[in-house]
Amino acid sequence: MIRRAVLPALGIAGAAGLWESATRSGLVAPTDVPTLTSTVTALGDLLGSVPFWVAIGDTVRSWALGLVASAAVAIPLGLAIGASERAWRFVRIPVEALRPIPPIVILPLALLILHGGITFKIMLIMQGALWPLLIQTSYGVRDIDRVVLDTARSYRLGWWRRVVFVRLPAALPIVASALKLAAASAFAVALVTELIGGAPGLGQLLVVAAGGNDLPRVYALTLVAGLFGLLVAAAFGALQRRVAQTR
Amino acid sequence: MSRLTGLLWQAILPAALIAGYQFWAVRAHNPYFPPLGAIAREFRATWLGPGFTEHVLPSLWNLVRGYLIGLLAGVAGGVLLGRVRVLRDLLGPLVGFFLTLPAVALLPIFVIALGIGATMQVGVIVFSVFFVVLVNTTAGMRAVDAALIDVGRAYRIGPLRRLFLLLLPAAAPYIVAAARTALSIAVLVMVVSEMVGAPYGIGAVTLLAQQEFQYARMWAGMVLLALLGYSLNAAFALVERFTVGRWGMVATTGEGRS
Amino acid sequence: MSDTLVSVEHLTKFYGDHLAVDGVTFGVRTGEMVSIVGPSGAGKTTALRIVAGLLEPTSGSVTIGGVRVTGPPPDVAVVFQDYSRSLLPWLTVLGNVTLPLRAKGLSRTAARTAALDALAAVGLDGTARRRPRELSGGMQQRVAIARALAYRPKLLVMDEPFASVDAQTRMDLEDLILPLRQEYAVTIMLVTHDIDEAVYLSDRIVVLSPAPSTVLRVIDVDLPLPRSQTATKELPGFARLRHEVLDLVRARTD
Ligand SMILES: Nc1ncnc2c1ncn2[C@@H]1O[C@H](COP(=O)(O)OP(=O)(O)OP(=O)(O)O)[C@@H](O)[C@H]1O
Ligand SMILES: [Mg+2]
Numbered sequence: 001m002i003r004r005a006v007l008p009a010l011g012i013a014g015a016a017g018l019w020e021s022a023t024r025s026g027l028v029a030p031t032d033v034p035t036l037t038s039t040v041t042a043l044g045d046l047l048g049s050v051p052f053w054v055a056i057g058d059t060v061r062s063w064a065l066g067l068v069a070s071a072a073v074a075i076p077l078g079l080a081i082g083a084s085e086r087a088w089r090f091v092r093i094p095v096e097a098l099r100p101i102p103p104i105v106i107l108p109l110a111l112l113i114l115h116g117g118i119t120f121k122i123m124l125i126m127q128g129a130l131w132p133l134l135i136q137t138s139y140g141v142r143d144i145d146r147v148v149l150d151t152a153r154s155y156r157l158g159w160w161r162r163v164v165f166v167r168l169p170a171a172l173p174i175v176a177s178a179l180k181l182a183a184a185s186a187f188a189v190a191l192v193t194e195l196i197g198g199a200p201g202l203g204q205l206l207v208v209a210a211g212g213n214d215l216p217r218v219y220a221l222t223l224v225a226g227l228f229g230l231l232v233a234a235a236f237g238a239l240q241r242r243v244a245q246t247r
Numbered sequence: 248m249s250r251l252t253g254l255l256w257q258a259i260l261p262a263a264l265i266a267g268y269q270f271w272a273v274r275a276h277n278p279y280f281p282p283l284g285a286i287a288r289e290f291r292a293t294w295l296g297p298g299f300t301e302h303v304l305p306s307l308w309n310l311v312r313g314y315l316i317g318l319l320a321g322v323a324g325g326v327l328l329g330r331v332r333v334l335r336d337l338l339g340p341l342v343g344f345f346l347t348l349p350a351v352a353l354l355p356i357f358v359i360a361l362g363i364g365a366t367m368q369v370g371v372i373v374f375s376v377f378f379v380v381l382v383n384t385t386a387g388m389r390a391v392d393a394a395l396i397d398v399g400r401a402y403r404i405g406p407l408r409r410l411f412l413l414l415l416p417a418a419a420p421y422i423v424a425a426a427r428t429a430l431s432i433a434v435l436v437m438v439v440s441e442m443v444g445a446p447y448g449i450g451a452v453t454l455l456a457q458q459e460f461q462y463a464r465m466w467a468g469m470v471l472l473a474l475l476g477y478s479l480n481a482a483f484a485l486v487e488r489f490t491v492g493r494w495g496m497v498a499t500t501g502e503g504r505s
Numbered sequence: 506m507s508d509t510l511v512s513v514e515h516l517t518k519f520y521g522d523h524l525a526v527d528g529v530t531f532g533v534r535t536g537e538m539v540s541i542v543g544p545s546g547a548g549k550t551t552a553l554r555i556v557a558g559l560l561e562p563t564s565g566s567v568t569i570g571g572v573r574v575t576g577p578p579p580d581v582a583v584v585f586q587d588y589s590r591s592l593l594p595w596l597t598v599l600g601n602v603t604l605p606l607r608a609k610g611l612s613r614t615a616a617r618t619a620a621l622d623a624l625a626a627v628g629l630d631g632t633a634r635r636r637p638r639e640l641s642g643g644m645q646q647r648v649a650i651a652r653a654l655a656y657r658p659k660l661l662v663m664d665e666p667f668a669s670v671d672a673q674t675r676m677d678l679e680d681l682i683l684p685l686r687q688e689y690a691v692t693i694m695l696v697t698h699d700i701d702e703a704v705y706l707s708d709r710i711v712v713l714s715p716a717p718s719t720v721l722r723v724i725d726v727d728l729p730l731p732r733s734q735t736a737t738k739e740l741p742g743f744a745r746l747r748h749e750v751l752d753l754v755r756a757r758t759d
Contacts, residue, residue: 222356225349
């Protein structure tokens with residue numbers, strides 16, 4: 001019990017100590033890596049500055065909108081495609097061909113047409129999040145136990161009820177785990193649009209700080225990105241566990 | 248549906264999409280959307296000539312190196328974390344942090360520490376692959392059936408055989424799934440790392456083409472990247488089929504990241 | 506025949522503060538087949554895992570051939586209850602059988618020969634190159650038995666080895682084991698909760714009480730050898746023994 005709480009804390013403290021002593025002692029050049037203390041100071045400055053929160057707002061907004069848009073398109077479509085073998089076959093080739101294309105591929109084109117605004121970010125996030133969500137949902141819907149389906153039919157549930165009350169609940173765990181992955185990759189893609197595409201947000205602050213060679217600020221911003229990633233993973237992990245429980 | 252009509256049915260949509268694009272592009276004269284012929288010509292000129300050794304090979308070489316180093320290190324670390332509980336407890340929060348930190352966010356840090364160049368690119372790829380594989384290998388090692396562990400102990404199978412013939416194959420569904428996820432992440436990271444000022448590489452050429460209004464070349468780059476992503480994924484499906492698939496095991500969807 | 510190969514003395518096992526095995530004592534003589542029966546949850550698997558050196562007792566001891574068991578001993582082979590989980594799906598049948606032999610230091614060819622012999626002995630010639638999942642449940646369990654026999658153990662420990670196959674296959678496997686005992690000169694400890702099986706196969710039966718388990722009685726089975734599914738099971742002696750064990754097991758579970 002104690003070990004469970006003490007060891008992780010010890011690990012974090014150890015890493016922090018290692019960072020601070022390596023940078024202080026000159027083992028790692030201060031032009032390569034800032035000290036932990038200066039990073040923490042920079043983080044404090046960030047937390048008190050308005051542009052930082054505006055950037056966070058930009059990143060979070062595009063992340064959330066991109067994710068919601070992906071889910072809004074992918075989940076109903078996945079349900080429809082998954083419920084019919086014919087429909088699935090019809091779209092199979094384009095879907096399987098488009099899925100493995102990294103979202104970065106359409107960045108140049110999207111940048112050209114959408115000029116790096118929020119629509120641009122959402123488009124890219126969707127390329128990253130929509131296909132896996134679509135495919136997982138349709139798998140989840142098709143993977144359903146035949147007996148359950150036959151039972152539903154024998155009680156003469158209509159197509160609509162079968163989809164909503166039988167297929168969707170059965171697919172939920174897979175959808176939830178796909179959503180967790182999609183949320184993580186949506187965040188990564190949001191950062192890419194800001195780092196490469198110059199869209200406003202956390203990534204853009206990073207580029208600016210790196211350009212100004214403000215190392216503590218770069219590290220502080222990276223830390224923030226990591227913490228946000230943790231938050232997202234924790235939130236969607238909780239959702240996933242809830243869904244798994246209600247089954 | 249017979250086999251033939253089944254195939255035809257599947258071909259309708261992709262054929263219609265391609266034909267529709269071509270039909271529209273030829274007529275629309277929109278510079279952003281060049282017709283297929285122009286893209287194909289530019290593809291050949293950019294990637295199949297000297298560009299192949301100048302840009303495609305270096306990109307792929309970075310990808311392969313970074314991916315393999317990250318994969319091997321991740322598996323090795325995962326075996327260690329899976330077996331040693333103290334390490335797992337000690338490093339748990341740090342590993343969790345680096346798992347969810349998108350690798351692309353580390354680009355500025357890598358650029359500052361290593362400068363722009365192959366070392367930096369490989370470094371980011373290694374990082375992006377390492378933690379996904381690490382976490383899933385750890386989970387795979389933890390999930391090895393107790394019955395198999397008993398077999399290993401009862402028959403006094405030595406540590407090397409136990410690792411390579413028993414534990415790692417048993418954890419393979421996790422490792423293979425992670426390796427597949429990691430590969431698609433690595434492709435993304437490779438391209439992004441080339442877009443932050445690298446003088447060569449597929450990503451660099453593609454972004455530069457866009458900035459120089461060479462839209463057919465930009466499309467050629469997009470097509471190449473799409474082909475790359477698609478064929479690597481397809482190759483991996485084969486790997487999966489001939490390992491865990493043949494053993495009657497199913498690849499899991501474990502912890503992901505990007 | 507009277508020298509003791511295995512002696513289990515005052516074996517006690519706590520899981521946390523749950524007492525599973527409470528001072529179990531019995532012995533197994535060289536060449537004997539001893540069954541351990543008892544109701545579900547009696548602690549049979551626990552006792553057997555301790556004998557196989559897979560589990561530490563809380564107190565008491567197990568000695569095999571005069572040597573105290575502290576870990577899996579070199580000349581003990583185990584057949585686990587769940588065949589599908591105890592075979593390595595990524596190895597062929599041959600690979601599964603040779604793995605322990607190679608680990609034991611046999612050369613590749615020696616291991617191969619021993620494995621093929623054992624596979625033939627359990628009636629599995631021609632399956633060496635197949636993978637476990639391509640075989641039926643009964644065949645998979647025979648692979649597990651072949652793996653144990655090829656290991657040439659002094660003691661073969663089996664935990665409900667026939668529990669997850671159908672009745673017909675079960676009889677086939679029982680009849681497979683009987684002659685192999687002689688052929689491989691092996692002492693066998695068999696855990697089962699099938700009383701017919703225990704009476705049919707054993708020289709002696711150790712009856713355990715419900716957990717925390719103690720030895721209720723050790724019964725000598727004086728049925729003639731060789732045994733047969735039809736003739737032996739029709740003997741009055743068989744019915745009497747069956748009755749005796751059943752009463753013991755029943756009396757304590759009610
Ligand atoms: N790892 C464990 N942790 C805690 N309790 C355990 C553990 N293994 C077994 N037990 C408990 O110990 C008792 C004996 O279990 P054991 O598996 O030895 O019984 P068994 O006689 O083999 O039963 P069965 O016939 O069902 O296989 C049971 O009450 C069981 O709940
Ligand atoms: Mg048991």
